[in-house]
Amino acid sequence: MTDMLAIQDEIVAEFSSFDNWADRYEYMIELGKSLPLIDPKYKVDNNLIKGCQSNVWLHSETNDGKLIFTADSDAILTKGIIAILIRVFSNQDPDSIMEAKTDFIDKIGLKNHLSPIRANGLLSMIKELKMYAVKSKTRSN
Amino acid sequence: MTDMLAIQDEIVAEFSSFDNWADRYEYMIELGKSLPLIDPKYKVDNNLIKGCQSNVWLHSETNDGKLIFTADSDAILTKGIIAILIRVFSNQDPDSIMEAKTDFIDKIGLKNHLSPIRANGLLSMIKELKMYAVKSKTRSN
Amino acid sequence: MLDINTIRKDFPILDQKVNGQKLIYFDNAATSQTPNQVVDSIVDYYKRTNSNIHRGNHKLSIQATTAYEDVRKKLHKYFNSRLPQEIIFTSGTTQSINIITLGYTDLLTSKDEVIVSEMEHHSNIVPVQMLCERTGAKLNVIPMDNQGNLILKEFDKFISEKTKLVFVSHVSNALGTVNPISYIINKSHEVGAKVLIDGAQGASHFEIDFQKLDIDYYTVSAHKMCGPTGTGILYGKEELLNKLSPWHGGGEMIDEVSFEKTTYGELPHKFEPGTPNIAGVIAFGAAIEYMDNIGLDNIQAHEDELLKYCTQELKEIEGLKIYGEAKNKIAVISFNVEGIHHYDLGSLLDQFGVAVRIGHHCAQPVMNYFKIPGTVRISFSFYNTKEEIDLMIKALKRAITMLQ
């Protein structure tokens, strides 16, 4: 488990190395393709996140006190966004997830490329990730 | 009975002699005061003309085949307008009234001083005057 | 203190002649004038941003959506609502009130009662009458006294567990009376009734804090507060609006549509079907900013001064009677002169360049109360001056002389 802030800095550094939008987008698409895919049996309505313009399914499992996230979406750019989030949030303990700051999103200029609706979608995803952490804590208490 | 067109020309001439609005309005007010007033017993809802911003009552009687109009209003400028109309339309035979042109109204610049609602009121008055003529003809046939 | 000369530069419309005379615009309660800043925001929108909002995914659409939603946030802060989505954009006060009266159709029965005041604008009477007709609910009318105050002890008699809704204006457009809305709201809440405050004449004159006043519903028209025509807001508490059914269907207000089952979206979208007045809303934002910069305190102080001064001057005219002399009153003076019809007076004032409103001011019950067909109404805004009042008084005196 790497420290969440360190991962965030890493991502910000990666994105700042691109000097045009096409490269940034191609990288997002690449990330999207690398997303740890959700087991098809969890791709159910119950795991759908509301507020996204494309469908986003999110699933979590606990492994050794840490939360492992898998996800999928029908849009590749959305997958890229989730891949970034999962890189930060997955394999962390619930407390860290609950307290995690997310200002790295502003730093990589993602919001510039998101419509308000999609920005809402992004917020919904983060909320959902944190909700899983809350739920997992309640369960283990 | 003077010819209706002659009366209209007369009115146009009178109004064109004023070179400022205040004189024109004062003349209208004067005309308003000279309006042949309706007998109070005819000042009933039935004789109210719709579409005017102030109340206008109109009554007609037949005398020797000619229509005699009397009227009243609670606003003096409106009375002035009716006075002008009555000067043209009263004491004429129904056929002349029905066929009368009313372009003298444009010529005296009255419409310039009327809001669209009041212009509607003016049209309503003329319509009413003509309706009396129609009715009187139907009755006498 | 306001620097009126500087302010007036923002309103080129005021600087013109009508009928050969300097325009004196005293018809602000009907619609206020629009400063350059607001007009510029419209031009800017159409020349740089124009695009349909919400469902769009391209740059212009994103910009337009952001600008539109920013105005919602601005109004939410300006009026201190608890949540931005409690601000619903409508085409104006009239539409706002109708959204509420339509929405309550399912919630009232013939056992319920509704209260309205005698002083209301038709927009706050007719929809309420329609609602009562649809549901059989009983309509109680708070009467007023001859100063133009609501008679609160009559209101106290009406208010009961049966009362479900109360409709009262913040300020009467015909008389200028500022109504005791806190009293009415508190009394109503004691029995569980909800209150709609018609704020068409309120928001332009003083600060309003929705949460502090515990307001259930409030309505505003942008065109009465330096904004454009065709937009306004309905404010409602979230929990109340959530319970209300939308009676207008269309695009944007739904979650999902199919012929089997359609589900409605969340606030504020539920009550904003179809393409809204996007340019209008953005310009409304500019208007709020403009008024906020001037400062509502300054506005109120200046308008009060005009009101006092003008009232005093008018009272010196023989035969002139003012309708509405409530202690708590603003920026509106309705009057008649003995023996002269309001219509004649208005017409002559217009010839003198003075724009006033005449007639029943969409408040016929008020006219019926005073047994008059109408009044001449002067109404001020912050850009008006004492000099304008002096000119108006002079014109009025000449008009009276001509007409008597």
Next chain:
Amino acid sequence: MLDINTIRKDFPILDQKVNGQKLIYFDNAATSQTPNQVVDSIVDYYKRTNSNIHRGNHKLSIQATTAYEDVRKKLHKYFNSRLPQEIIFTSGTTQSINIITLGYTDLLTSKDEVIVSEMEHHSNIVPVQMLCERTGAKLNVIPMDNQGNLILKEFDKFISEKTKLVFVSHVSNALGTVNPISYIINKSHEVGAKVLIDGAQGASHFEIDFQKLDIDYYTVSAHKMCGPTGTGILYGKEELLNKLSPWHGGGEMIDEVSFEKTTYGELPHKFEPGTPNIAGVIAFGAAIEYMDNIGLDNIQAHEDELLKYCTQELKEIEGLKIYGEAKNKIAVISFNVEGIHHYDLGSLLDQFGVAVRIGHHCAQPVMNYFKIPGTVRISFSFYNTKEEIDLMIKALKRAITMLQ
């Protein structure tokens, strides 16, 4: 022939860069752009005329009222209605449709039937569903085929003496299909049913003659035909509108108001409560004039050419599927590319400066028919060019390469 270069000078918004790229605006079905002439009319209104209308008696108010009513007359002539008062100003198509569906609440029972098409915009579905829910009337849905044509023999089966109302769009905003409204109107009239034509996508593209087509109700949004946001019209035959109750109450729409009895005014006022979007209506008039000067024949010819050219170019792209291939179709192309989500495509096109709409286009039943979540939609206006299509095709090809 249109001189597009000259025309484009009227639309400064088209001459800008987004995301560092030349803007290509292909989202005209959502909202059209607004020429300088229309924007100027708004500025002129606020700087010279702004005033509340109808009840006013002073110069500004008279000018504003005249300008507003002149637009009504202009639209009456433009669309050839029998009477000016058959043109009701609303805030747009969605509001227009809701006025009708609310108005029919008293006129339908559970024995009646209503017909709608599968191809409609949510604004022409949801209010109709609400009406049927309120009244218990049965809703029949005309299905479509996979080319995007309404299946008329299914319509023929539905239409009967029980049918009271039919709701069909002139042009589908999702597919571009021009519907056979004459056929539908004639068949409906044979059984005494009335037809509402949702003209949101019609009036901007071709000439419409209300009387010749014997149209009962027609709706228009100004913002889709070079006009401003927040206004539009409801057209209805006088005798039909006279029978319809208003469901929105307020100022201006009444004859007399008292707590004993309120009577409604005549057309068009009955359906225009409250202060309307005065500036918007006046600008709508300027838009009609603008389009009329260009000429709808010219517009249609040019747009047809763009449609044909673009369709041809798109068809050469592997895996690209166009939804909506009706013979009679205009200015709209919906498509998807195999294996790529419309959302990804739209986002990349935006980066290339191409503004298109993605999603369900407020026509979820159409998406359900094709079993897709949405499409990319290109839509043209007369100011678009073949060069823009070429640039878009290039961008689209690059986007596809990036995404595959």
